[in-house]
Amino acid sequence: MSILFMTIAVSLFIAIIFFIIFIRSVKSGQYDDLYSPSVRMLFDDELVKDETKEKTN
Incomplete structure (x- = not known):
């Protein structure tokens, strides 16, 4: 048991x-992400489509 x-x-x-x-x-900052902020500016923002417009027939 001991x-x-x-x-x-x-x-x-x-x-x-x-x-x-x-x-x-x-x-101490070992896990700080130094790479992603420099690459993030290269990605384009996706355009949000306005789905509230009604389709006319």
Whole structure:
């Protein structure tokens, strides 16, 4: 039974370490998207068609 408690404690310790590393990398800008804003201007905006006009026969 003691091995179970030790395994849970070690796994929680490792999970906390990974969580701290993740938070630190997010705060340092590791996951900021620098590529998409420069490419976004190249895409044309799609025109919205006005569907409220009634068709006349």
